[in-house]
Amino acid sequence: MNESFSISKPVLLSYKFIYFDLDDTLLDHQSAEAGGLKDVYQHFDFFGDVSAEKLIDVYHRVNSRQWSLYSQAKVSREQLQRNRFEQTLQQLNLDASRYNEVGRYYMQCYRNHWQWIDGAKEAYYDVAEKYPVGILTNGFAETQRKKFEAFDLYDSAQTTVISEEVGVLKPHPEVFEYATARAGVNADEVLYVGDSLSSDVEGGSKFGWKVAWYTQNGRQDQHEKAHFVFDNFSELKKLLDV
The missing domain is CATH 1.10.150.240 (Putative phosphatase; domain 2)
Known part of the structure; x- marks a missing residue:
């Protein structure tokens, strides 16, 4: 897309935990x-x-x-x-x-x-200074753990969840149930930042999470499935006031 877009739905900023997806959200898979x-x-x-x-x-x-x-x-x-x-x-x-x-x-x-998505590193660390953050990702466990190590995510994230280790993959609700318990908050107090419509947006929303959808998808009908839609991490920083 040539122009940045963002769509948000009115809501109080009551997030108590921010989960990030890894591949094609933080890192350019x-x-x-x-x-x-x-x-x-x-x-x-x-x-x-x-x-x-x-x-x-x-x-x-x-x-x-x-x-x-x-x-x-x-x-x-x-x-x-x-x-x-x-x-x-x-x-x-x-x-x-x-x-x-x-x-x-x-x-x-x-x-x-492996490398960061443009703007993701700054946004991630700025968010981590204000909110407790975690990583929730699909992918082979040993590969994802190497990424956590390579990008120092174990040091900055309060919790890391690899769905393969849970036993089912996103968008299965069991993954979100497990991640919510690890975060120690209620489901409606979690904001999930992810790129996948099915795994992140639909999976997270059905479990009661708020979802910030990082996407180049311009379809307005699909945007309605997410709480917030953005294609530039500066918009996410505005949403979270960081």
Whole structure:
């Protein structure tokens, strides 16, 4: 989007705890994913006439589908890890038997491209000075823990919740119930800052949390599902008066 937008619904600023999502809210997962896949593309010589852009596009679609199935318990973690690279190679008409080495190399490269979303670091630390904050994230537990360590989030967050360790993934209500208990407040006193319509906005709202939706989605009908909608972290800082 070329112009920043924000939509808020009138409410008293009575938040007692602020949870942040991690990937594509605080940290730029999509750019890291693309960077890791470009490294994969340059490392292996069997991609031939397939472009790096095609690899990124196909992988992103396959991986998103596999995570959706995983969140519904329709595939296991091991199946997800295999399927996302095996099916990507299959759809590119390449040797799918090499999914394991491709997947291992991707994970090595992916972490080299982790970085903050523009404006997120300043906003996060400014919010943390005024409110107790936590992190609530999907993703593989060992990978997310490495991100917490790399970005010093263990030091700044009062609590960190990885849904895989709870046993179900967002938007399952059990994740939000667990995170609410960890925060030590009532559900309606939590504000959740996240980017996913289904996992964060719908999942959090259905459990009674307020949700600040970080998105480039311009659809006004979907904005109504969130308490606050923004595409620039300066708007979040205004909402929280930090």
